[in-house]
Amino acid sequence: MENALNEKSFQDKIDEGISIEPKDWMPETYRKHVLRQISQHAHSEIIGMQPEGNWITRAPSLRRKMVLLAKVQDEAGHGLYLYSAAESMGVTRDELLDQLHTGKAKYSSIFNYPTLTWADIGAVGWLVDGAAIMNQVMLQRTSYGPYARAMVRICKEESFHQRQGFEIMTVLSEGSSEQKEMAQDALNRWWWPSLMMFGPPDEESPNSANALKWKIKREGNDELRQRFVNQTVPQAAILGLKVPDTDLKWNEAKKGYDFGTPNWAEFKNVISGNGPCNKERIANKIHSHKEGAWVREAAEAYAAKKNKASIAA
Amino acid sequence: MTTQEALFNYCLRLADNHLILGHRLSELCSKGPVLEEDIACTNISLDLIGQANALLQYAASIENNGRNEDDLAFLRHERHFYNSLLSEQPNRDFAFTMVKQFLIDAFNYYLFDELKKSKDLTISALTTKGHKEITYHLRHSSTWIDRLGLGTDESNLRTQNAINELWRFTDDMFVMDEVDKMLITDGIATDLNIIKTKWQNTVNGAFEKANLKIPEKVWMQYGSKQGKHTEHLGFLLAEMQHLHRAYPGVKW
Numbered sequence: 001m002e003n004a005l006n007e008k009s010f011q012d013k014i015d016e017g018i019s020i021e022p023k024d025w026m027p028e029t030y031r032k033h034v035l036r037q038i039s040q041h042a043h044s045e046i047i048g049m050q051p052e053g054n055w056i057t058r059a060p061s062l063r064r065k066m067v068l069l070a071k072v073q074d075e076a077g078h079g080l081y082l083y084s085a086a087e088s089m090g091v092t093r094d095e096l097l098d099q100l101h102t103g104k105a106k107y108s109s110i111f112n113y114p115t116l117t118w119a120d121i122g123a124v125g126w127l128v129d130g131a132a133i134m135n136q137v138m139l140q141r142t143s144y145g146p147y148a149r150a151m152v153r154i155c156k157e158e159s160f161h162q163r164q165g166f167e168i169m170t171v172l173s174e175g176s177s178e179q180k181e182m183a184q185d186a187l188n189r190w191w192w193p194s195l196m197m198f199g200p201p202d203e204e205s206p207n208s209a210n211a212l213k214w215k216i217k218r219e220g221n222d223e224l225r226q227r228f229v230n231q232t233v234p235q236a237a238i239l240g241l242k243v244p245d246t247d248l249k250w251n252e253a254k255k256g257y258d259f260g261t262p263n264w265a266e267f268k269n270v271i272s273g274n275g276p277c278n279k280e281r282i283a284n285k286i287h288s289h290k291e292g293a294w295v296r297e298a299a300e301a302y303a304a305k306k307n308k309a310s311i312a313a
Numbered sequence: 314m315t316t317q318e319a320l321f322n323y324c325l326r327l328a329d330n331h332l333i334l335g336h337r338l339s340e341l342c343s344k345g346p347v348l349e350e351d352i353a354c355t356n357i358s359l360d361l362i363g364q365a366n367a368l369l370q371y372a373a374s375i376e377n378n379g380r381n382e383d384d385l386a387f388l389r390h391e392r393h394f395y396n397s398l399l400s401e402q403p404n405r406d407f408a409f410t411m412v413k414q415f416l417i418d419a420f421n422y423y424l425f426d427e428l429k430k431s432k433d434l435t436i437s438a439l440t441t442k443g444h445k446e447i448t449y450h451l452r453h454s455s456t457w458i459d460r461l462g463l464g465t466d467e468s469n470l471r472t473q474n475a476i477n478e479l480w481r482f483t484d485d486m487f488v489m490d491e492v493d494k495m496l497i498t499d500g501i502a503t504d505l506n507i508i509k510t511k512w513q514n515t516v517n518g519a520f521e522k523a524n525l526k527i528p529e530k531v532w533m534q535y536g537s538k539q540g541k542h543t544e545h546l547g548f549l550l551a552e553m554q555h556l557h558r559a560y561p562g563v564k565w
Contacts, residue, residue, distance in 0.1 A: 049343035049351075056339045060556045060565040061383045062366045065339075066359060072342055073355040080348055118556055118565075168565075176563050284343075292346025294471070295407045298464025299347075305463065 014215050019145035022088040030214055033207065034144045035089045036105075037216065042082035043100045043107035045075045047281050051115040052124060060118055067164050068121065074157045081150040088146045101286050109267065110193050112275030119172055119179075119186035125165015127187075127194040130232060133158050134224045135198070143215040166235065173239040180240075187236065188244045195259075196267045198225040204264075230256045316499060319492045320433065321375045322395070323502055325385070326492075326538065328368035329396035332386060333546070334417055335361030336553060337404060346407055353453060357414075360446040364439070371435050387557035391547050392540040399482040401546045408461055408471035412479055415454035416516065420486050422451045423511045424503060432500035455519055462523025469524060476520070477528045482543075484533040487512075492538075 006025050013020065020026055049072050056072065059065035083093050099105035110128055115121060136158060139151040172183040199221040202208045211217040229248075236243050247260035270278070338358035345351030369382035380388075400417060404410045425447055428440035461468040487505045496502035520527060536542065557565075 046343075046348070053343040056342055057336060057552050058556050060387075060560075062362065062369070062386055064565055066362055066366065069339060069342070069355055069359040069362065073352055073359065076343075076348060076352045076355065080352070083348070171564055176560065178560060179563060288344040288346070291344075292350075292407065294465070294467050295346035295350075295461075298461050298468030300464075301468075302460040302464040 011213075014143050014213075017215075019148060020143050021145045029210070030216075031089060033210060033214070034147065034216055035086060035091065037211075038082055038086045038089075038144075038147055039091075039096055039099065039105050040107055042079050042086060042096065043105055044111065045079035045082060046100075047107045047111045047285065048128075049075050049079075050281055050284060051111055051113070051277070052121060054115050055118060055121050058118070059121075064168070071125070071161050071164065074161065078150075078154045078157070081153060082147075085144075085146040085150045097289065101282065101289065103273070103282065106271065108197060109270040109275060110197050111281060112270050112278045113189070113193050114277050116189075117182050117186060119169070119182040120190070122165050122168030122172060122183065123186035123190040125161050125163075126169050126235070127165070127190050127232065128197065129158055129161040129165055131194045131197040131228050133162055134228050134231075138218050138224070141215075141218060169239055169241075173241060183239070184241050187241050191244050192262050192266075193270075195225055195228070195262045196264075198222075198228070200264060200267070226256055229259050233257055314491060314495065316495060317375060319495045320501065321372055322492050323496055324368050324372035324375060324436075325393075326395040328365045328372060328385075329394050330400050330417070330421070331361040331368065332365035333394070333396040333549065334400040334414075335359075335365060336549060337400070337402075338410070338414070341404060341410065354410075357450050357453065360450065364443045364446070367439055371439065383557065387554045391542055391550060394542065394546060394550070395538055395540060396542075396546075397482070397537050398485045398534055398543055399479060401543060401549060402479060402482065403545055405475075406471060408468065409475040409479070411454055411457040411461060412472060412475040414450070415458050415519070416479065416483060417486075418447060418451040418454045419512050419515045419519075420508065421447045422515075423508045424505075427503040427508065431502070436501065458519050458525070459523045462520070462525045472523075473525055476525060480528050480531050481534050485535045485537050488535055488538050490538055 007027055010020075010024075010026060010030070013024075020030075052068065052072050052075070056065060056068050059068050083096060086096055087093065096105065100107070115124065133155065136151055136155050140148055140155055142148045142151065169183055169186075172179040199205055199208075202220040202222050205221055208217070208220060212220065233243055233248065245260045247258065249258050250256075251258045269275070273279075335358045338354050338361065341351075342355050342358070343351065345354060365386075366382055369385045373381050373385055397417070399413060402409070402413055422444070425440040425444040428436055429444060431437045431440065458472070461472040463469070487509045489505050493502050493505065497504055517527070534543075
């Protein structure tokens with residue numbers, strides 16, 4: 001009875017647009033859902049540092065190198081805000097990392113694709129950050145307060161990321177024939193995985209209904225995907241690049257593009273650990289975590305000694 | 314050698330020190346022992362490469378021969394790089410990285426502090442701005458020297474090993490030649506003997522406090538100011554320059 005009352009007042013709050021704060025009562029299913037989403041999001045920022053970090057030492061000009069360093073540093077910062085938002089739900093960062101290392105927690109499957117050429121850094125900024133922004137703009141109004149506030153900060157930086165990606169693509173597509181070929185190849189490889197970033201179609205998405213009811217998400221996967229296609233296709237035209245979808249066609253009636261169906265079998269396969277880089281991404285993460293163990297121990301021991309000394313004094 | 318040639322060479326030394334040290338640090342991006350440290354190291358790397366960029370722009374303008382900062386970074390060969398031998402040493406483990414950072418941060422801290430007074434107004438402006446960032450870098454690496462030296466037996470041992478291995482490259486930073494002499498006379502460059510005294514005090518003090526020792530009877534290695542490097546630099550440049558070199562003359 002008490003629970004039913006709690007649940008009603010919880011849903012009323014959501015419906016009135018009042019944000020849910022860490023100390024507020026919330027259904028366990030809501031808590032789990034939000035926590036899973038924040039944790040996935042945080043891990044995506046952290047794992048996402050790898051495919052982009054892959055080109056820092058080889059960036060072709062000093063300016064590009066600096067912009068890329070700044071961008072990857074931002075991603076790490078986003079991971080930090082998001083881990084803090086997750087910690088507000090009573091888990092520790094160690095627990096979250098442990099879930100990532102053991103494969104219990106997921107991250108965006110897009111980062112399991114390799115960055116093979118410099119143009120991939122452009123495509124990741126333009127398409128992957130472009131798709132991420134669609135989601136993140138919506139999440140600034142998500143019902144869980146700490147998550148929404150983290151997203152406000154993150155969104156400010158993400159639009160700069162998308163612009164720098166588009167700028168790389170612009171320079172390449174206006175460059176030599178080899179550079180243009182590099183840009184087209186990157187678009188060919190990143191287009192479909194980017195569309196998959198919005199998740200499976202709503203009718204097949206097990207979490208979509210609750211997420212909308214609780215205003216964790218405010219728009220469905222298909223709606224966001226459509227908006228991304230509508231926004232990105234004209235950008236590809238500006239670049240003089242061809243979107244790799246033979247079904248792509250303007251639909252005057254819906255004032256949007258009709259487009260083909262992503263290969264959802266591939267999506268499921270990558271999510272279940274069989275993408276081109278799943279093994280490497282996690283192995284790298286575990287490796288640096290293990291390599292850093294003695295450093296973390298030293299820092300803890302040092303802090304404990306200092307603490308003891310200050311108590312004694 | 315004209316003053317212009319000396320100044321060009323001097324700017325390359327300052328720039329290369331930062332570029333190569335920043336590059337080594339950038340190799341660690343996404344590999345930090347803890348997320349906060351990953352962010353700090355990437356940030357410091359960005360500062361260093363940013364300062365190198367500005368110094369290379371200035372070097373290119375002094376040379377006035379149609380080359381720009383990217384030509385200087387990506388199209389020079391090993392024998393025309395003048396970064397210190399210490400800066401190009403590989404990371405190996407976190408103790409190596411931090412000892413290297415600390416020894417170079419302390420050097421840069423005093424060097425840039427002196428160069429603020431340079432009669433060359435661009436050098437003065439760039440080092441004034443750079444010194445603010447380096448002050449933070451030195452605070453960061455000194456804190457780690459303290460933590461690692463006094464943390465656990467393992468961290469102390471690893472840090473001591475790093476000092477023992479890297480110490481032989483320290484004297485190379487203080488070598489002076491005709492370039493320095495000419496520019497010191499003109500009030501542009503700084504006498505590195507003055508820097509060395511201050512550097513020694515800081516390093517001795519930090520190591521003593523952290524229960525770390527400077528190795529005795531070390532045979533020093535020299536050569537960076539003549540572009541004679543350790544074997545590591547060639548591989549670093551191969552990686553850094555390959556894409557730029559693979560597509561000559563295009564824009565990025």
